[in-house]
Amino acid sequence: MHNKQRLVFGYLALIPAIIVFAVFIVYPVFNTFYLSFCNYRTQTIRQGAKFIGLANYAQMFGDDKMWTALKFTVLFTLISVVLESVLGMLCALIMNRQGKTRALVCAMILIPWCIPTVVSGLMWNYIFAESYGILNFLLQILGVTSQPVRWLTDSRYAFLSILISDVWKTVPYMSLLMLSALKTVDSSYLEAAQIDGANKVQSFFKISMPCMKPIILVAVMFRTIQSFRIYDLIRVLTNGGPQGKTTSLTIYTITQYTTYGNMGYGAALAVLTFIISMIIAVCFQDGVKSKLEV
Amino acid sequence: MQAVQRKPGRSVGGQIGLGTFTVLFVLLIVAPFVWLLLAAFKSGKELYSMPVQILPSAFNLQNFKDAFSVQPLLKYVVNSIVVAVVSTVMIIIIASLVSFSLARTQIKGKRLVLLMLLSISLLPPVTILNPIYLMMSNLKMMNTTLGLALVLVAIELPTAAWYLMSFFQTIPDALEESAMIDGANVVTIFCRILMPLVAPGVFTVSIMTFIAVWNNYLFASVLNPSKKARTVTVALTMYAGETTTPWNTIAAAAIVACVPLVIMVLICQRRIVSGMVDGAVKG
Amino acid sequence: MKRILSLVLCLMMVLSLAAVAHADDKVTINFYCNPSKNGGVEAAVAAFEAANPGIHVEIVEFSSDTNQKKTTLSSIFQAQDDSADVFMMDCTWPDEFISAGWLLPLDGLYTEEELAEFIPGIMDICFGADGSMYAIPEYLNAGVLVYRKDLLAKYGYEPAKTWEELIEQCKVIQEGEAKEGNPISGFTSAWLEYEGLTCCAFEFMWDYGAKFAAEGKCTLDSAEAQQGLAIMRRMVEEGVTDAGIRGYKWADSQAIFNAGSAIYMRDWPSAYKNAINPEKSSVSENVGVTVLPSGTAGSFTTNGGWYIAVNAFTSHAEEAKTFAKFICGYEGQVAYSSKSGDLPTRPATYSDPAFEGTMTAQLYDIALTTTSRPSSAYYSEISAEIYTNAALVADGAKTPEEATADMTKNIQAILDR
Numbered sequence: 001m002h003n004k005q006r007l008v009f010g011y012l013a014l015i016p017a018i019i020v021f022a023v024f025i026v027y028p029v030f031n032t033f034y035l036s037f038c039n040y041r042t043q044t045i046r047q048g049a050k051f052i053g054l055a056n057y058a059q060m061f062g063d064d065k066m067w068t069a070l071k072f073t074v075l076f077t078l079i080s081v082v083l084e085s086v087l088g089m090l091c092a093l094i095m096n097r098q099g100k101t102r103a104l105v106c107a108m109i110l111i112p113w114c115i116p117t118v119v120s121g122l123m124w125n126y127i128f129a130e131s132y133g134i135l136n137f138l139l140q141i142l143g144v145t146s147q148p149v150r151w152l153t154d155s156r157y158a159f160l161s162i163l164i165s166d167v168w169k170t171v172p173y174m175s176l177l178m179l180s181a182l183k184t185v186d187s188s189y190l191e192a193a194q195i196d197g198a199n200k201v202q203s204f205f206k207i208s209m210p211c212m213k214p215i216i217l218v219a220v221m222f223r224t225i226q227s228f229r230i231y232d233l234i235r236v237l238t239n240g241g242p243q244g245k246t247t248s249l250t251i252y253t254i255t256q257y258t259t260y261g262n263m264g265y266g267a268a269l270a271v272l273t274f275i276i277s278m279i280i281a282v283c284f285q286d287g288v289k290s291k292l293e294v
Numbered sequence: 295m296q297a298v299q300r301k302p303g304r305s306v307g308g309q310i311g312l313g314t315f316t317v318l319f320v321l322l323i324v325a326p327f328v329w330l331l332l333a334a335f336k337s338g339k340e341l342y343s344m345p346v347q348i349l350p351s352a353f354n355l356q357n358f359k360d361a362f363s364v365q366p367l368l369k370y371v372v373n374s375i376v377v378a379v380v381s382t383v384m385i386i387i388i389a390s391l392v393s394f395s396l397a398r399t400q401i402k403g404k405r406l407v408l409l410m411l412l413s414i415s416l417l418p419p420v421t422i423l424n425p426i427y428l429m430m431s432n433l434k435m436m437n438t439t440l441g442l443a444l445v446l447v448a449i450e451l452p453t454a455a456w457y458l459m460s461f462f463q464t465i466p467d468a469l470e471e472s473a474m475i476d477g478a479n480v481v482t483i484f485c486r487i488l489m490p491l492v493a494p495g496v497f498t499v500s501i502m503t504f505i506a507v508w509n510n511y512l513f514a515s516v517l518n519p520s521k522k523a524r525t526v527t528v529a530l531t532m533y534a535g536e537t538t539t540p541w542n543t544i545a546a547a548a549i550v551a552c553v554p555l556v557i558m559v560l561i562c563q564r565r566i567v568s569g570m571v572d573g574a575v576k577g
Numbered sequence: 578m579k580r581i582l583s584l585v586l587c588l589m590m591v592l593s594l595a596a597v598a599h600a601d602d603k604v605t606i607n608f609y610c611n612p613s614k615n616g617g618v619e620a621a622v623a624a625f626e627a628a629n630p631g632i633h634v635e636i637v638e639f640s641s642d643t644n645q646k647k648t649t650l651s652s653i654f655q656a657q658d659d660s661a662d663v664f665m666m667d668c669t670w671p672d673e674f675i676s677a678g679w680l681l682p683l684d685g686l687y688t689e690e691e692l693a694e695f696i697p698g699i700m701d702i703c704f705g706a707d708g709s710m711y712a713i714p715e716y717l718n719a720g721v722l723v724y725r726k727d728l729l730a731k732y733g734y735e736p737a738k739t740w741e742e743l744i745e746q747c748k749v750i751q752e753g754e755a756k757e758g759n760p761i762s763g764f765t766s767a768w769l770e771y772e773g774l775t776c777c778a779f780e781f782m783w784d785y786g787a788k789f790a791a792e793g794k795c796t797l798d799s800a801e802a803q804q805g806l807a808i809m810r811r812m813v814e815e816g817v818t819d820a821g822i823r824g825y826k827w828a829d830s831q832a833i834f835n836a837g838s839a840i841y842m843r844d845w846p847s848a849y850k851n852a853i854n855p856e857k858s859s860v861s862e863n864v865g866v867t868v869l870p871s872g873t874a875g876s877f878t879t880n881g882g883w884y885i886a887v888n889a890f891t892s893h894a895e896e897a898k899t900f901a902k903f904i905c906g907y908e909g910q911v912a913y914s915s916k917s918g919d920l921p922t923r924p925a926t927y928s929d930p931a932f933e934g935t936m937t938a939q940l941y942d943i944a945l946t947t948t949s950r951p952s953s954a955y956y957s958e959i960s961a962e963i964y965t966n967a968a969l970v971a972d973g974a975k976t977p978e979e980a981t982a983d984m985t986k987n988i989q990a991i992l993d994r
Contacts (some may be wrong), residue, residue: 003474003480005479005480006399006400006480007399007400007401009395009399009480009481009484010394010395010399010400011396011401012393012405013391013392013395013399014391014392014395014401016387016388016391016392017388017389017391017392017407017411017451017455018964020388020447020451021410021411021414021448023429023447023448024414024426024429024444024445024448025413025414027425028417028421028422028424028425028426029413029414029417029422031422031424031425032417032421032422042651042673042674042676042677043673043676043954043955045677045678046677046678052910073397084705089468091319094316094319094320097518101448103560103563103564105316105320106563107322107556107559107560107563108320108323108324109323109869110556110559111327111552111556112323112326112327113390113505114505114552114555114556114559115327115330115548115552116508116509116511116527116548116552117509117511118509118511118527118530118531119330119544119548119551119552122539122541122544122548123326123330123545123548124326126329126333126994127326127329127542129821129824129829130340130820130824131344131819131820131832131833131838132342132343132346132832132833132836133346134329134346134348134626137345137346143814148820148821150821150823150824152824153769153821153823153824168323168326171323172323173502176498176501176502176563177457177498177502179498180461180495180497180498183494184461184464184495195533207427211464214460214463214464215457215460215461215464215495217460218456218457218459218460219457221456221544222453222456222457225415225416229416229418231418232511239769239770239771241769241770241968242823243770243965243968243969243974244965250418251422253418253421254418254420257418257420257421258420258644258647258648258651259644259647259957260955260957260958261651261673261677261957266421267421270417270418270421273416273417273418274413274416274417277415277416278409278412278413278416281409281412281416282409285405285408288431337856338835338856338857339835339836339856339857339858340861341832342832342833342835342836343836343859344838364613379714393826420648424651424652424655424656427652427653427655427656427658428655428656428658428919431656431658431660436660512648515640515649515667516643516648516649517650518648519609519637519638519639520607520635520637521636523655528640531640531641531645532612532638532640532641533612534612534640534641534828535611535614535641535847538705538828538847538851539641539828541828546876560747566833572906
């Protein structure tokens with residue numbers, strides 16, 4: 001719809017967002033990029049930020065701990081996003097069913113998301129605790145295990161524990177998005193399909209999914225980016241242990257930045273995270289691109 | 295628009311099976327929260343007893359009383375509500391405008407705007423903390439609910455904008471075209487036609503944004519450290535000492551902190567789930 | 578829609594008005610401190626304000642997370658902000674903060690005699706390389722050994738004086754209790770890979786004569802340090818330590834002991850306080866406390882204390898210094914410690930009537946002998962080396978020799994920066 005008025009409105013509508021961006025973001029983002037090329041630590045902060053070119057990046061690529069963190073983060077992101085998307089869709093389908101108890105079911109499914117991550121982490125700590133945790137207690141009663149499982153301190157289980165807590169917290173988020181996506185599907189199409197003899201599964205995949213595509217793509221994109229940047233949950237549960245095996249890239253970044261005060265190196269790590277996240281976004285965006293050129 | 299009728303071939307057994315699955319699934323999801331709830335009623339001893347004691351010996355409210363007496367929890371809840379409401383309203387307004395512009399107009403440079411918006415979310419917040427702190431400090435907006443709300447607008451805006459944009463994309467062009475033929479200008483189309491159509495999307499994004507702002511920890515703790523402006527999420531970490539963690543009090547405080555969120559979700563989910571959109575889209 | 582908008586705008590205006598603090602003719606200084614323990618900070622502040630009517634102290638609490646405290650302070654200092662005037666500092670931060678130029682020099686605040694009134698072993702950290710004083714010790718924490726009186730009495734033991742003795746006692750008691758169908762752990766503490774483990778590891782290494790560094794060279798690659806780490810591994814191997822010890826922070830370890838599942842616990846005095854509290858502990862009547870067991874070189878305990886410092890960018894330097902001196906002074910420490918249970922840093926206070934009959938008086942000897950962890954601007958990284966390697970030794974993944982070699986090499990690299 002080509003229309004001058006529309007075009008003007010389109011540009012004007014961008015202004016508030018651009019103001020927000022200019023005020024709050026431009027300087028901090030550029031500052032971080034600049035610092036990544038500097039030697040800037042709290043210990044030598046009085047000497048200011050010394051420009052050292054790509055030295056931080058060279059150090060980063062030679063840093064084993066960074067590669068370990070990167071591998072962990074990639075693996076975790078892949079598994080958690082797939083799990084959360086599938087389970088989210090499943091929940092959305094449950095929430096979409098008609099029925100008297102729907103409101104209650106919906107509310108209950110959304111509860112995990114309402115709990116602040118700080119509390120959620122503490123809660124899972126309490127559940128996964130080796131001696132007084134309810135999970136080990138139940139497993140022993142049910143006869144599944146004879147020895148207490150070291151959920152958070154055994155490298156075999158730590159990954160799983162973090163995955164469980166993350167999935168638990170995020171499935172409501174995904175299901176809500178998927179549900180609203182389901183609601184945008186025109187039911188007349190579904191009716192037509194049903195009359196033509198398609199069963200539920202077929203109409204779901206052939207009709208509903210294509211209609212929901214833009215929303216699902218954005219949801220999965222954001223979820224991937226957020227998962228890649230996981231920090232709070234791991235911090236409270238395992239703090240990157242045991243022996244650094246559950247350290248995500250962001251945990252490593254913040255450890256360098258805050259705990260060690262090495263802000264130049266931390267900034268370089270942050271830029272790495274930024275670039276990878278941007279690549280993820282661009283990949284997904286290409287999927288949405290076709291819809292953008294209306 | 296009525297619900298699609300169940301096909302006659304579907305057996306009662308199938309429905310019971312599905313129902314049971316749903317019940318089990320939902321119970322599994324709610325179980326950890328129930329455990330938290332029980333912890334809020336237990337005394338320090340019962341919390342860590344071995345073997346694990348499932349039910350508290352008495353449902354006394356001591357932990358809740360402690361939660362309110364150790365810290366002014368109610369004030370914190372109010373602060374959180376104010377910050378979250380102001381942020382969410384501002385974000386929805388700005389994001390709706392941006393996403394309409396990106397999804398339904400022919401402006402140039404869309405990709406740039408999208409990526410610009412996204413760049414905010416891609417850096418670990420701690421790296422942009424210091425410049426923002428400096429700015430807030432210079433503006434004398436530290437320890438104010440408004441200041442925090444504004445900062446969180448910047449932080450949570452991208453997600454809201456991207457999602458709303460995808461909701462806008464689901465509306466067929468035919469609707470707008472017919473409205474334009476009827477002589478409506480773009481502002482009217484935006485306010486009277488498009489916004490109501492993406493209403494479930496707006497409610498969804500509102501809940502998401504509200505919860506994200508409510509749960510924000512880093513900026514809330516650094517920008518609003520004083521008691522008068524503290525938010526409840528930050529306050530939850532104040533109960534622990536250096537070497538002791540009164541888990542039962544924290545659990546009680548956490549329950550209190552969740553209540554407004556759960557209420558909000560209950561109210562809003564009806565608007566989303568009730569399917570206001572059905573039928574309207576066909577035109 | 579328009580009405581909602583105008584309502585929101587009104588709300589925002591009201592809020593911004595509410596945000597403006599109303600003026601006061603007193604000077605207000607902000608004191609950033611740890612979360613209040615039983616009103617300790619409030620008591621000390623009240624005493625100060627009574628003695629100094631022209632100054633009002635605003636208490637701003639940190640979260641309990643040490644990293645978060647550091648983030649908050651770091652932001653304040655990097656912005657050269659004056660919002661924190663006086664603040665509490667963990668004993669491992671002074672070097673870093675001093676080298677960053679974030680602390681106001683406190684020269685002239687104390688005379689030589691006044692400085693001697695503090696416990697000597699903890700004063701080194703207060704001074705920077707330039708000889709100026711930057712911090713004042715407010716309270717300390719010393720590691721103690723908490724034990725089950727009833728179990729030791731049942732088997733005819735006195736609290737262990739050495740680690741070897743502790744191991745033998747535990748093995749006997751654990752076997753005996755297991756036979757009665759009451760399996761129990763011998764020793765519990767916080768051996769999770771974090772600062773707590775560094776405290777414990779240092780204690781073990783010091784107990785066997787290890788020294789951290791001499792003349793700028795890290796000397797941990799020694800037989801003494803290896804012995805210290807070896808005893809940790811021995812405790813795990815022989816089943817003396819609790820099964821989950823490598824996952825515990827202090828609170829978890831206390832939970833185990835308070836539920837009656839351990840014979841000995843190494844923790845801070847506040848843990849003893851919890852253990853004898855019937856509301857928190859199932860074994861409250863059977864708990865005793867004593868000095869930590871010794872190795873071949875004696876018994877050492879890590880200082881987990883907190884110091885007071887003044888922000889270099891404060892706009893109320895005089896008032897801030899006055900407050901800092903008061904809260905670390907005799908009256909301030911008595912007011913604070915009598916409520917919070919933390920240990921004062923002035924020997925004279927221990928005989929104050931306020932502490933009579935309390936645990937504080939009991940711990941006087943222990944308090945005098947606490948040892949500080951090494952001070953360095955890069956302490957966090959050094960600590961990470963120590964706890965990572967100690968954890969690997971405890972898990973049996975590295976021998977003590979390998980661990981001390983790696984540790985020393987990496988720490989030396991840090992010290993050489």
